[in-house]
Amino acid sequence: MIAQFNITDKDLIAQQKNAIKISKFHRKARLMQLMVFYLFLVYILAFSRLSTDNFMFGLSLCLILTPVVWKSYEYAIISQFKGILKQHKNSLGDFTLKLSDEGFTKESRNLTEKFQWDDLKQLKEDRERYFLYFTDLFAITIKKELKNMNTEEVKM
Incomplete structure (x- = not known):
């Protein structure tokens, strides 16, 4: 199967927000931030x-301020990520995903x-994208809405 989709900066920000919610690294960093605050x-x-x-x-x-401090971590990380997003030009644009029995290629x-299927550690999703995690922080984003297929073809 060959799928084509476009990754924008909004998709990479959504991936970063998802990583903040689920990764051990960000959980530890948030706890450290709270400890320093306390x-x-x-x-x-x-x-x-x-x-x-x-x-x-x-x-x-x-x-009482704990939830504010907890949320401020996400805001700070996303703001920092937006600042360095320009350096991720290879992660933006049109992509082609080729699936096979051994793995898949994102071009x-x-x-x-x-990537090999065995290397995939975790699969998360939101309304518009899939996030395929290979480590705690490294993930690739795949759009659910594909350019070259309609919804019925994707389900097959």
Whole structure:
């Protein structure tokens, strides 16, 4: 089977958001960010010589802000990724995917990648794309809507 699709910057950002949600690396990084936030706040509160009530209020405020700090990690990573997206020109554009029994080949004008089915570790998807993970962070994106096939041909 040969499938043709176009990968845009929105697809790569969606792949990055998916990796943030499922990868061990990002989970550990988020936890580290929370720990640093908590330690910093405790340090500030401890050295500000607040009364016990004010100190407990500060810790409660810290717990209330936890979801904001947790979400800020994703925002920071996506913002950073958007900044370096220009360096990923080989990952954007028109692609052809050739499937066989041994594996598949993803080709574009500038890049050819060959993968074995055994190397595939995880398959995730959203409404518009499939994310094929080969490591915790390395994945390729395949669009569900193909240029050269309609929905019925894809299901076959």
